[in-house]
Amino acid sequence: HFVCFCMQNLMAMENQTSVKAFILLGFSCVSEDLQGWLFAGAGAAYLVILLGNSLIIYITLVDAALYTPMYFFLRNFSFLEICYASVTIPRMLINLLGGNKAISILCCAVQMYFFHSLGITECFLLLAMAYDRSIAICCPLRYTLLMKRSHCLQMVAASWAVGSLVSSGHVSLVFTLPYCGPDEIDHFFCDIPPVLKLACADTYRTETELFSLTVLLAIVPAVLILISYSQIISTILKMPSNEGKRKAFSTCSSHLIVVTLFLGTGSVVYLQPKSRNQSLNFNKVFSLIYTVVTPMFNPIVYSLRNKEVKDALSRAIGKIFKFSSPY
């Protein structure tokens, strides 16, 4: 539906638009040296993202000890991170290598659509994960009842549905505006604010609509996530045993790190007042954090800080060695 809708929009635009493609400037204003380092850093990060998140998907599929709702959400989250990183990083790497910087309007719209859809889905998945932890810690007796498999599936499906619906709304708002030049996007991927700058119409209304939608969508899950974690923390503080406290705290602190990184950097970029929006370089650096650094942190944070995942990994490695040894 989205693709058809988008095609219709784009065809309707053909007549009033003179721009056929955009140029993604990326990091062309920084020195060649720095571009080389950025390429190496982002390339390495992308490898870590692919390998680390695939490992989480694999280990949660094969190890029976991880057949719980928490790891079901984590598996879907890792899958999402791989998609999310693949929307922006490969293109950025090509750009840094000095490849073709032009991007057709359709590709730009598709990139913008997936980037936002996956970003919104990520907020809601983080919320589902926070909800899961808060039930597990605050009302463990009702956990199996509330976290039935069908229920978890519904939450995950709803997160993906909300993401793609809202994002198609966003993208069609942006691309119903006329673009008649200039055609240079001062960013390393097609994000909404830098593309809106190129529209040759008054973008005030569109910006206000987008801004209020984003605020609503970012604030609702963020507040609910905060409520879940404050419930968790107050329950943990009331726990009698130190061992229980430590265990509960160690799983939740990794969730909190990921949530803080993602929502923190995201809100700096999207929720700043318009006057401060000028400094796009500042935005580029922050965008690097949530497009490259956060997806890379996810597998590190969840596997290195989590005893259950570490145990499952050593079981898997042990099995591989057993198969290959003759004894």
Ligand SMILES: *[C@@H]1O[C@H](CO)[C@@H](O)[C@H](O)[C@H]1NC(C)=O
């Ligand atoms: C995550 O959930 C979505 C929507 O329900 C589904 O399409 C996707 O295959 C899931 N991915 C994994 C790895 O479970």
